[in-house]
Structures are given as structure tokens and as C-alpha cells.
Amino acid sequence: MKEIWEEIRDAGGLTPQVRERICRSYRNRGEKALAAADGGLVWKYNDFFIVTGCSDEYIVEDDFCTCKDFIYRGRCCWHILAVRIAIAAGSYQEKDGWYIDRWKMIR
Template identity: 55%
Template sequence: MSDLWTDIEQAGTLTEPLRAAVVKQYRNRGVRALEALDEQRVQKYLDFWVVVGTRDTYIVDEDFCTCNDFIYRGGSCCHILAVRIAQLTGIFQEYARWYIDERPFYANNQQYL
């Protein structure tokens, strides 16, 4: 039996059989990960990977994600899956800047300063 991640890495792209394997193994999370890739919502910054979701933007760092699915259920959420596939296939938008500088943190959180 072959490993899905090895197969994706060797292919370097998402063939229809590999897409089907992602959905078979990860079900709805796999479908949503593939949608994020297809819609070019996976972004790589100098400091983080970011996936623009349907309700918010999520930061992914290795096997951690800021989404509720990851925080409450753990495991690989659709955002982590999307980033992992993006790393193996090169399907992502790349920005040569720090994501932390993109967020208007200080403007929205003056009470914490």
C-alpha cells in the first residue's frame, strides 16, 4: 500500500486519482482542502502559511492551525491539509513579506498595549 503524501510528492501535482485519494482518506476536510488550493487561498509568507477560509483567515504553522476545528478537535484540519499539499505541489501564492505586518493587530487591540 502506498502512502498518499509520498504519492503526491512524487507526482508534484494533483492528478485526479490523487484528488480522489485525498477525499477518500480525509472526507469533508479533504474536499475543503482541495477547494482552498483550487481557489488559490493558500498563501506562504516569510513567517507563516495562511489559508483564507470561508469565515476567517487562518494561520498554519507546521501541525498547528488557528481554526476552531483544530483547537477543539485536534488532528489535521482542512487548512493543515491544504498547506501540506501546497508544500508538496507548489500550489500556493507566495509573498516576500511578514504576515505579522499584514494584520492590523495594534489598531484593533489598543486596550492590550
Template identity: 50%
Template sequence: MTAVDEWEQLLADAGELTPAAVDRIATIHGDRGVRAIEAVDERRIKKYNDFIIVVGYEDEYIVENDGCTCKDAEYNLDADDPKQLCWHAVAVRVARAIGAVDVTRCGTP
């Protein structure tokens, strides 16, 4: 089990952001973790049909399978290291674990 799996399990068990989980996320992910928690608190994780968007400070980013369309993920992170996630990907994992993804249906009814 990775460190990311551990905090995801903490969140899933609690069903909410707990101080212990927040501390763990911030310890593992640093500023990225803090930004992710802020995004979840502000309800900026949106699911449209079959993909998830994180509303960032400057743009909206698509996150799929821990991959993200942001520059941080593209240039600064090792895709093979499960702990190296951009804050958008961390936010998606947090939101999924506690049921905080806003779902929007697009297209046909």
C-alpha cells in the first residue's frame, strides 16, 4: 500500500476530511496537498459525463487516471512515481474518497 493509498483509506473510512488525513496529505504532497484540500473545500471538482475537471486558479484541467492536463504534471512530475501527483490529481482523489465530486450531466437527458 502506498502513502497515497493510506490517506485515501483514511478519508474513505471517515467519509470526510479529518485533521489526521489533512496532515497526512500535506506531509506527503506539501503545497500541492494544501491546494488540493482548498479546491475540495471550495467544491471545484466537477464530473461531466465520463471525465473530471478541476477548476484551477487560471484554467480548468482534465484529470484521468492520476494524469492531468496541467503544466506541473507535464513538466515537473515523474508519472511513474505514485506519490508525485499535481494538486489537481490529489484533489480528485480526495473528492472521490469523501464523495465531494460535483456531478453535472451534459448532452441527452
């Protein structure tokens, strides 16, 4: 069975079948991740991917996220899924800059 990310790339985007598979496999986390990827809430900076959540922005790097869900459970959260989906579908926003510089300004 192909990885979901390969299916997205091979299909050239998020087909209804792939969306259904994501929702079946990841349930509520999959639905939130698809909404974030569809809604332009995934940003690629020079240093990190950022996902805008309900109450904050979360740094995602590989299989790590700064959200409380990930830190508490230590497993894949919907922010990580959103980044994976956005990368495979090419649907993330690009920001030419360093998130760490922006973070310093807003904190």
C-alpha cells in the first residue's frame, strides 16, 4: 500500500479519495490538518514550517511540533500532518525570512 504522501504527489494534489483516506486514517487530526492545508495556514520560512492553530502559531520541524498535544503525547499531531499534506500537495505559503526573527519581534 502506498504512503498517503506518495498518493498526493502522484495524483498532483488532494483528490477526494486521498482526503477520505486521510480522514479515515487520522480521524479528527486528519480533518484539522486538511482544513489547515486548504486554508493557507501552513507557512514555510527559511528555518521552519509554521502552522497557525486555534490559539497560537506552532513550529514544525520534521517529526517535532511545539504544540502541547505533541509535547504531552509525543506522537504526530495535526500540525505535523498539515505540514506533510502541504508539502506533498505543494499548498504551503512561502515566506522569505527567518521565523526566529519574527518571533523575537512579537514576543
